[in-house]
Amino acid sequence: MTTRRNLLRGASAVLGAAALGPLRSQGLQADSDTAAKRFIFIGSASGCVPNRFWPMGDRTFNYSTAPLERHSENVSFLRGVSMTNGGDHKPYVMVTGQREPGGASIDQLIAERMRSSLGYDQPSLVLCGKSKNQNLRGWFSFGRDGERVLPQSSPLDAFSTVFGRGPMADGGAAATPARGGRAALNRAILGTVTSDIESLTTRVAGSSADRLAEHGDAVARLAASFEDGESAPGPVEGAGCGTGEEGFTTASSGYLDDCRRHMDLIALSFACDRRRVANFMMTPLGHDNMGRGNYRGMGYEGALPGLSSGDQVSMDGPGDLHQVVAHAWHSNSSYAETFARMHRAEAAVIAYLIDRLKAIPDASGEGTVFDHTVLYWTNEHADPNHGVNAGRSDFPTMVAAGRCTGVRVGSYVDLDGGNEVHGAILLALAQQVGAPLDRFGTFRSPWREILV
């Protein structure tokens, strides 16, 4: 049994301009169509500022989540999700459904379940906005034996992982491999390069040989991307495959720009059917040891000692401002405001992802990629103060889903008190993306209230 639900219909549950009913049905249910479904888990850090995050009583999106307002018909905020053992740096509880380390995360389980039906390997796309210490704090993806799955922080490297080659300057044209004579010629050129590489392999040893082999492997993968067709089971490219690929350049204007490239990559991966599951860890929100980087637009500007006003914010020297922002916002309105702005920047990244997914036609011919996608956004904490100040109740939780997923969205659901229901929610969402699980951590029954 889940909880006493309080659907704030009429009185306060309507988000933005879109009039909503109780968890809104969107039409097609997942089990009524066979189109590929996708799942995205997004994990943030350090909790939120509640009165700036949750929808307000006047039925509008709050400040921190306002960027998502344009997708109001597709999102639900679930308040009252609690974690009796999830307060102090135990994000694995949120994503494994277990109280202790050792279990697989939901993205890995769904990817594994999908793999068995696909007949070929399509792992979870595990990304992070910025690398941090590889400890359990802030970690959101775990393999079957509980081992940590290393996220990729470089959009370019992640692109290579997904597509087996670097991004192409001509975007869509390259993503749809060159056919016929052009493809053959490209392969011939790269074959000549390979011959040149091979002519050197016997002449070097040690690290030069290793690097040369690495070069050869990269060229071989690039050549393979120019194959004329697919014969074995594999990705089915949609119409939007390659769209925006040219945007993957080595230039970066900072953390948020990298985040958007990651969102582009998730969208491209889905459009090209290279991935159906993604896990994105938004690590900078108040985490320590973030190191040097440009966090322009994250909300730090002008609000903290040691930072000048203005647009440019690079954290050279001091690691980051986790300690002063995340742990002290209760006592300082300036920090609270900064914290809220940082959440708003993250919400904007998610809204951007939904924009991208909505702009790509689905390969099934039924609507857009987003119509077949479920997105779950949660946090390592309810409150950043490590279990103090009700830090284990009201974990920031949002579900976004397209109309073909059979997930009810468009509402603000207040569970009216702490309810350890996150695992049941994820069980339900897994079912809706075509990856039903017998159990998830300690949870065995899906939370059916989220379903149509």
Add this chain to the structure above:
Amino acid sequence: MDPMSRCSMILRVTLIALAALTGCTGAIGNVDESTELPDPPPDLRADRPFQCQPDEEEYGEARLWRLGKRQWEVTVERLLGLTDVQSRLPEDPVGDVFRGEEEILRVRDVEAGFLFRDAQRFASSAISEGSVLADYPCLGDADATCIGTFVRSFGRRAFRRPLTTEEHGRYVELFALGERAMGEGPETVLTAMIQSPHLVYIAELGEPSGDGTTPLTSYELASALSYFFTDAPPDETLWESASSGALNADLSAQVARLMATDEWRGKRTRFVEELLHLDALSHVEKSDGAFPEFGELRDSFQSELDYLIDRGFQRGEADLDLLFQTRDAMPEDDALAAFYGSEGEQLPPHRRGLLTRAGFLSVHAGREITSPVTRGHLIRTNILCDAIGSPPPGANTTVPDPEPDQSQRDTIDRATLGGSCAGCHVRMNDVGFAFGAFDPIGQDRDVDDFGVDLDLSGSVNGTEDADGGFVDLNELLARLANSQQVARCMTTQAFRFASGRTPTAQQQCVLESMQIAGGARMNFEDAIRAYFLSPRFLERKVTP
């Protein structure tokens, strides 16, 4: 905000940075009073006196060193007659010390993809602009002899050596395929050649000579010299010397010629800039509120560094004195003179060497407060070649609040000299605090970041010959300037810059020859010249 709150805030930020930098594994703040000075790390042994054993030393391995991004672009410009070639290759990353060291310049998926597309793009431009085909008008007739000449001639310039028969045949065949498939024979050959490993890598392979040695070929030698000193392929003079087989005999003169070029003048400055991280000055940030003058002074700081470094090289004085001793003032810069409070041609006595100049001090400090550990870290790692690692995963960075009236020094020491943090911090902290009389933009000051009186004294420990106490920065700098470990470290850095590699235990002879050439004050340029004239550079061991 009251001053104490602000202080608390600054401290927190500082200590977070310290922990991130230094690899603590213990809980910061638990001071272990019984902590003893640990043994020097094993890596320090690499800085014992160089001990050349000619009979035992191995010659360098045959190797490939990928061209840096700009080197590849310049090569393509020269080959294809294009201007302003800008590739999408990633910027050259920084290695252990310098940008573009051998181990980190790689061709992975990203680079392979960009090389392929850029090669296509630039080949197409060259064809459409006629910058290549103008030399081969006969190509339009698909004449086999002409195609063979084109492949041989262009390939020779692209690979910086004559093509082998096998290579020639392969590229002629590719030309024919490109012509048949898309009517693009020339573009196809250009596209392949400018992403070929024979162009993309500087090859130092050597050819067995028959007398048991494996010297670099004259073509390999020409490329290695040219790319190192000028970041470009060999010019006509060098090419002619290599082609005629005269380069080995002409080596000293060619090196001297290359070291007189404008390109080398810029590159040798990079040696010092990257060694001291001075290249960060252009984008380091300071608080507008605390240091409103920094924006206007930044250019002066940069000009001063450029002036001192360039003049040092021009006078043959780019050496340890440049780092630790020179008090020469930048001429004709009133703003800078006012900043330093100097008159005439000399700075005040406490401003000795590049390490006391505002540009260096600004780089190694935070936006609003100094970063003593960062300053100490730079000295230990890049000047003493000490091994100080990064923080391990799981480092506990929770820090205590400062106690009232506690100095910055006491606070940092208390937070870092306990438990396993001490192993690194005991070597860095005192060295960094010696720079305490300079604020985050290098101005003189009397109190630390917390407003407490300064204590610049301390001790150096864990070195071979620089250990001991000092009362202020001048004493510390004098100690470093006269340290053989520092001199050997600078030799090692010169080797790393020239070769793109960290020297191994088997390379003591070349290091020794470089140090001897560098002289008592370790002249960087003389040491680098010695590397390129060393038999250990000119010969390679046979690949198994």
